[in-house]
Amino acid sequence: MVANPETTLQFLMTSRQCELNSLRCLLQSGELVGKISQLVHMLQRERGTSNLFLCAQQSVAPDELRLREQDVGVAQAQVMAHLLQLEQRTDLLPQASRLFSRAASVVYSLSLLPALRQKLRQRSLSQPDVMTAFNDTIRHLLALVFEVSDTAAEPGIARALIAMFSFMQGKEFAGQERALGAAAFATGAFTPDRQQALLDLIERQERCFDTFVDFADDDNKARWQQLGTDREFERLRRIACTRTAAGAINAGESMRWFALATARIDGMKRLEDALEHTLMALCQQRIAAAEAACRDQAASVESLLEQQQDHAHGYSVFMPGEEMATSQSAAQWISSDGVCPQLGRSLLSLVQTQSRRLQRLDSALTEMRASLTERKQIDRAKGMLMQHRGMTEDEAYKTLRSLAMSQNKKLVEIATAMLAVADVFQSPP
Known part of the structure; x- marks a missing residue:
């Protein structure tokens, strides 16, 4: 619990x-x-x-x-x-x-x-x-x-x-x-x-x-x-x-x-x-x-806290449709750490729901950002050529494109390979 x-x-x-x-x-x-x-x-x-x-x-x-x-x-x-x-x-x-x-x-x-x-x-x-x-x-x-x-x-x-x-x-x-x-x-x-x-x-x-x-x-x-x-x-x-x-x-x-x-x-x-x-x-x-979701979750939290307060004062806590628990069965609900099982289950449900929702968001973002990775690699490679070779942006792009065509590879593959080589030479011995 x-x-x-x-x-x-x-x-x-x-x-x-x-x-x-x-x-x-x-x-x-x-x-x-x-x-x-x-x-x-x-x-x-x-x-x-x-x-x-x-x-x-x-x-x-x-x-x-x-x-x-x-x-x-x-x-x-x-x-x-x-x-x-x-x-x-x-x-x-x-x-x-x-x-x-x-x-x-x-x-x-x-x-x-x-x-x-x-x-x-x-x-x-x-x-x-x-x-x-x-x-x-x-x-x-x-x-x-x-x-x-x-x-x-x-x-x-x-x-x-x-x-x-x-x-x-x-x-x-x-x-x-x-x-x-x-x-x-x-x-x-x-x-x-x-x-x-x-x-x-x-x-x-x-x-x-x-x-x-x-x-x-x-x-x-x-x-x-x-x-x-x-x-x-x-x-x-x-x-x-x-x-x-x-x-x-x-x-x-x-x-x-x-x-x-x-x-x-x-x-x-x-x-x-x-x-x-x-x-x-x-x-x-x-x-x-998001504001509506915050309000709904705040209402749920308030309800759960009220349940916990009722539980702490010795009142029975039951879900709609359940019969009022006897004092003996209520005592069986109480865990050793002072939280009733129903509250624990409700908390677990909230945590799991929020975790699954955030995981779906992360998965969707990861999928989309894969398309931006190519752009980022190409831009980094262009920037390196512009900085170290004094090229303009067009000249840097043409250089990458020419290498890609001559080696029958994608532009991003040339950019990634170029950056990898640069990282090796820039790494401390």
Whole structure:
């Protein structure tokens, strides 16, 4: 029997309360993801306008750059304010150290933008350098979203976060495709390197959107299917990927490409907003359900404690439908530690029920996070190449992809092997 039922019940209630606190933190994290989504979209717009400013000077005035900068400033202020709110609740956040380490990278990368913009207006940076700088800033923001997704402890919300993160990353690759295509159309020819980079971006988009479809709810899957791809955009894609001869591409197509790619990305943003709405609604539903469960469990606990008090005062305790126990049979119910068997059975049932429910949650999370492990390994391998070989993110990805193709292995297998070798050499003798 249970020697201290009050303590057992207290821990059960604390477990429930911790779950509720975790869900409330997830709601705040989900709100952060929504604000990051808006900031990323504004940065993508500024990157696109900057690209046109450098490649098609007659089409973009400096005033347009300032408008895009102002839009980014508004979205950036909202993200920063939310991060500062989260900083006040680090004791309740899962993996707060990793989360705020990512946040520090975001803040640092954003602090570099004013100097970048000044050089951009002076045209003292090349178009690839400007694009790389914007890409890096957006990459840090998406890494923060990934951190939130990776630490979500509720399966339904984790699925929604993974769907949204995957879609955001696919949209970012679509933005990079827009920039690369506009710059190449402006020159009137696609070099083999540019064509390969374009094909890589298309492939990476498809992989992200496939993951999105795996994790998204039915309504947002349907929205994605309805979004489709514009036929004229696909035509320009085929031209970009197949024609290389000088003069084979009309430089005037640059603005047409940019307009169609922008319409496609704006459509993605509307779907991204729908994903955010789904995520927030799911968080609210889970919180409401958890609060109801806490109230129900509190009522059960109160009832059990009343039974224990009745038992302690010598009253008979019986279940509905049972006959009133005689004092002799009641005495037989009492265990050596002073807890009646019925109370012990009720406590055991509560403990087992809660344990089984948490086990189901853990199993569901383990299954889902297996899909994130590949992404994490690939990102670690890319980061290692970027740090030790001075590569850009695209160069690191192409290196991994080239090794995978030459060895007829999956990308994650190459990344895992590379990390394993690095760990061996970094381990102390």
